[in-house]
Each structure stands twice: as structure tokens, then as C-alpha cells.
Amino acid sequence: MEPVVGATPKVVKSDDEWREELSPAEYAVLREAGTERPWVGEYTDTKTVGVYECRACGAELFRSETKFDSHCGWPSFFSPLAGDRVILREDRSLGGVRTEVLCGTCHSHLGHVFEGEGYNTPTDQRYCINSISLRLTPTDAG
Template sequence: MTKIVKSDAEWQRLLSDEAYHVARQHGTERAFSGEYASFKGDGIYRCVCCESPLFDSTAKFDSGTGWPSFYQPLAPDVLEEKKDISHGMIRVEVLCATCDAHLGHVFPDGPKPTGLRYCMNSVCLNFIPRSQES
């Protein structure tokens, strides 16, 4: 897989202020504020930075946390995970494997079949309806 690398200035030109803050500066959107927190469309969620396909809506579930949550990615190699010890917690950060965008975190409290909860920031995702997927 070829990595997409851009300067901070390039990312700032391409993204909204909020998307830049969350995806490139490892921020977090407020719970229940994101466009996809309770969204139920059928399709694919792509990275806001590079448009890599990340999650299928069939793996989305209502976690009650206020962020869109998925029990598995589209494929194992679309995400990278990294230990995150910020904010006095130990968590596992989830990054886009193509462009290193910060997407959210993964927790071991999700539903079957994986038992995982990929808790993502809506602003880091673009939803494409299945009918428009090529």
C-alpha cells in the first residue's frame, strides 16, 4: 500500500477546520454532535482525508456513546492501531492505513462477532451510499 503524505498546509487547504483538527491533530468531536452518530444509511464509510474505504454500514451498531461505532473494519489492512496514553488513559488509537488520519479509538466492549467497538469521529468519515459505490 502506498502512503499518502501531505504537508500540514496541504491538509488544512483540503479539509474543514474541524476535520483538520480531529483527523490531523488527533482531536475529538463532541459526543452526539457528529453527522453519522445516529445515521442509518446503507453504504461505505471512507476516510475524509484520502477517500480510502474503511467501514461497511452493515458493521455499524448503536453503541450509545454518541459516536458512530463499528464492530469491524472493511478489511484488516485498512486501519492501523497505536497505543494512546493521552488524557490519563490507556487506549488504542485507530488511524487510516493510507494517510495516517486519526479516526478514533477501538475498545474491547463491542458486540459479536468481534467483541470490538471501533468508535470513530463522524468528521473523519465520508459516507457513500451503496448505490453510488463503483
Template sequence: MAEHETTDEQWRRRLTPEEFQVLRRGGTERAYTGEYWDNHAAGTYSCRACGADLFTSREKFDSRCGWPSFYQPAAGDRVTYLRDGSAGMERIEVRCTRCDSHLGHVFSGEGFDTPTDRRYCINSLAMRFVEEESDG
């Protein structure tokens, strides 16, 4: 079965209630509570729902917002974008292309000293981190 065809009940069996709320219902974890907001190790961040590689530590930066922040995805086709008018503001939602899970939002023009001046504000609950193996 394709990831886009997975039913809510199947997702509920695969994910914790907190993961389901974020990934499948568009929820947001509280700032400074996720396991990766302050992670500085080298590695890859994958979708917690389907395992697709989404971001790497090379694109991660400290935005001091309380969520993991990246200036771009690992590859352009890894995420899709949707207009999000919820919470009384216009935002751009970021979703996993492979399984259509909610990851977070992307913001532009905030003045960060990054190559793209974008901040992909991603929930830790939406990702799994795999640390790079050291050569020594």
C-alpha cells in the same frame, strides 16, 4: 505525492478547520453531534482525508456512545493501531493506513453482542458516507 508525505499546510487547504483538528491533530468531536452517529442507511464510510474505504454499514451498530460505532473495519489492512496514553488513560488509537489520519479509538471487552466484542468509536468528521444505490 504520497498521502503520508502531505504537509500540514496542504492538509489545511484540503480540510475544514474541524476536519483538520480531528484527522491531523487527533481531536475528538463531541458526542451526539456528528452527522453519522445515528445513521442507519446502507453504505460505505470512507476516510474524509484520502477517500480510502474504512467501514461499511454492515459492521455498524448502536453502542449508545454518541459516535459511530463499528465492530470491525471493512478489511483488516484499512486501519492501523497505536497505543494512546493521552487523556489520562490507555487506549488504542485507530488511524487510516493510507494517509495516517486519526479516526478514533477501538475498545475491547465491553460486552456488546457483536461478532468481535470490539467497538471502533470513530469520529463522523473523519469519514464520508456513500449510501448504497437501491435496485428499485
């Protein structure tokens, strides 16, 4: 994975260390910017209230209150948590220009963000995130 210009991850591990901690599928997405197939992720349709964390380092990234049904095959959020929880960078890997979303703590690949698609959300953004990049910690909604 190419480094993020001007940013140093707070969690730094060698490729061997990441491979020891992550499954091959998790490593392929989180560390090699892969994409899981649509409609197979464990969080695509979940309505559980909680906090979504980076599966690689445990950093809190999104809250369930910002998750919405985009019907795209991956979990979608209209906003990450405040601050530098995620980092955005230009991605030209498929011939076009997309905006890649990385964990602000360990710089693992999470997915992509899209704007102007017309979803009825407060930000008009869709953070399209791989389920395998996340871990949901449920919270007591009552």
C-alpha cells in the same frame, strides 16, 4: 501527529496541504487527533447502507453492515474492512492507555477501539469513530 512506528503512509501531504483541503474542524480531528463532541456527528445515528471512507484521503474503511448502536455518542463499528485499512497504536494522551485508530492510507486520526465491553457483536470490539473523520458513500441496498 506523531508518526506510526514502522509504517509509511501511502498518501503524504504537508500540514499546509492538509489545511488547504480540510476545514479547521476536520483538520483538528484528522490531523491533530482531536475528538468531536458526542451526539453532534452526522453519522452517529444514520442507518444508510454504504461504505464509510476516510474524509481526508477517500480510503474505504468500514461498511454500514458493521455499524451498530452503542449509544456512546459516536458512530460505532465492530470491524473495519479487511487488510491494512486501519492502523492501531497505543494512545496515552489522557493518562490511561487506549488504542487509537488511524487510516491505513494517510494515517489520519479516526477515533479509538475498545474491547470487552459486552456488546452483542461478532468481535466484541467497538471502533468508536468521529463522524467528521468519515464520509459515507451510499450504495444500492436492493
